[in-house]
Amino acid sequence: MTPPPTTWSEHESKRLLAQHGVAVAAERLVASGDEAGAAADELGYPVVAKLCGRAIAHKTERGLVRLALGDRSAVEAAAADLLAAAEPDDGDVGVLIAEMVSGRRELIVGVAIDEQFGPSLMLGIGGIFAEALADVTFRLLPISESDAMSMIDDLTTQALLGVFRGEVAVDRRAVATALLAVASAAGAVEGLESIDVNPLIVVDGRPVAVDALVVTR
Amino acid sequence: MTRDLSPLFDPAGVVVAGASTHPGKFGFVALHNILASGYEGRVFATNLEGEPVLGVDTVASIDEIPSGAADLVFVCTPGGAVPEVLRQAAGRGIRAAFVTSAGYREAGDKGRAAEDQLVVLGEELGMVIAGPNGQGVVSTPSRLCAQIVAPYPPAGSIGVVSQSGNLVSSFLNLSRVAGVGVSRAISAGNAAMLDVSEYLSWYGDDAETSVALAYVEGMSDGRAFAERVAAVTAVKPVVLLKGGATSGGQQAAASHTGSLATDDKVFDGAMRQAGAIRAHSVDEAFEAAATMASQPLPRGPRVAVVTTAGGWGVLTADALAGTDLELIDLPDDLRASIGELVPPRWSRANPIDLAGGETRDTVPEVLSLVASHDTVDAVIFLGIGIQSNQARLLREGPFYPDHGIERIAGYHERQDQRYARAAVEVSETTRKPVLVATELAVADPANPGPATLRASGRLCYPSAQRAVTALAHAWDHTRRNGPRSERGPT
Structure with missing residues (x-):
């Protein structure tokens, strides 16, 4: 029998992500x-x-x-x-x-275990419209650095990643670093069910995780 | 495990098990299609009554066929007889079977058990089994058309595999009309032993195949599928069309990521990662594959558009803007060289609109100048067939052949033939893709422009938009998979 899922606290979740290199508030x-x-x-x-x-x-x-x-x-x-x-x-x-981290743009990064494809990493446009827009892209874990860079290219709403309403362009390398860090965290956890890093707020072009949730079994 | 599928695709001899004298039965049609398409190996057939079918003397049982004379048994018998047929076939040295018989997994629990037994039997006999419940296998290097449906395609280098037999027929029909040929094609049927990814792996190693084209719906192990696709894209392009792309995600998922992880989004990401090209319609899939099978692969995104009229060029520029391709600024030296060939009313920019100022040799010369320029990775040419279209009206009108009409009609037609040949020659010389588009490809396939391209084994695109889409896919392939897979047609 599969054990019931364990939801990590926000603090534990972020500590794990920070250990693997995610910038956390x-x-x-x-x-x-x-x-x-x-x-x-x-x-x-x-x-x-x-x-x-x-x-x-x-x-x-x-x-x-x-x-x-x-x-x-x-x-x-x-x-x-x-x-x-x-x-x-x-x-x-x-x-x-x-x-208190503030910025106009939010990203969402997460890991889900797909029935067909197994552990899959997601990058998407975050914020209140995240699920309505569903501007997201996936790669199977593990990922390479070029996979991470190409995920950023996959997003439809590229205009949001450029210079935006007085904020500098999103630093794509920093986003790729966050993706690789979340992928690394996913690989390190036993019985991973899901990771949500939602949102990552873009501050001075770089994504900072302000909330996260890890679920394991 | 990758099995040796050569007895399936290149058999030295074929046995049709369950051949019928009734022209409406699969057992008749299969034998007919094998004989009619010019298969050069030995052909045998079994028929319970031992009656001759289509001039082939049948035998009552495979036991009566000389040992080692055939590699493939094409099974059209009822499902109940299949295990015995396979045992006898193995006894005669036959190493591959295509099972068309139905009543397996698609027919419920009992059929599922029979299908599982079929796989066990195949492993035990050391035989590769395609199907069951499939339409057949086509292999132009062996002139083999072992299928219960039409058509037989022209020879070429596209390897087709489909989870749905009808989609094989769709791709083969498009191959016939486009003139871009096929190496192998197979309907996986229920894919009991051999699934789509296994055929793709074999196509990856197959010297006759330069591009793989697959239709898939579901898969039992997505990760294994992705790994196999990635191994193929390292050596040649893989184009995928997926059905069931709109099915929902993990509705019950508690996490945001889970609720956004629809089947299609994860499949899409996995295939991008594996370096495959994903198309969204039958036409788009075929044209992407046909482009990569018949043109050199683009080494970069920089496109020049050559057109004889303004509107087409504008729309092509619009279409390019929606892709990763780049409409380059016309380099000064190229502007100067083109300026020497045409009157000053031409666009002097990219799209290179000749504005009707071309004379006898202008189009071939401009195509050559543009394609040869080192800032250009690919050329799209619009305006072929216009002259022949007028020639057709001249020929069909009441004044033909007088008033000099016969001579000018012939000139117009030769010009379009020259343009088509020039596009092919320039592409071969420069090793760059040169795509030619006109609606005349479908509006009047006999027009000498499109017809000459077709005869050269290259696609004439029905619109500039579709040429752009196909070229964007080809560039996406090289961009993602790098120079290892940069080989043009042989």
């Missing part, structure tokens, strides 16, 4: 409002606070994400709120304090 996992304030002071304002635990997958829908917290008291209050909002089913939880 700086963050601290804390257990109280006080610690949250200290973490935010260290990271610099503004920050984001999110409830973080293995069983928490749909943070936004449950209102468990607080954006653009500008000072220590706002951070402490948000952290206390989030901890109070945790439900018994959420299991062990903490609060993730992360630097």
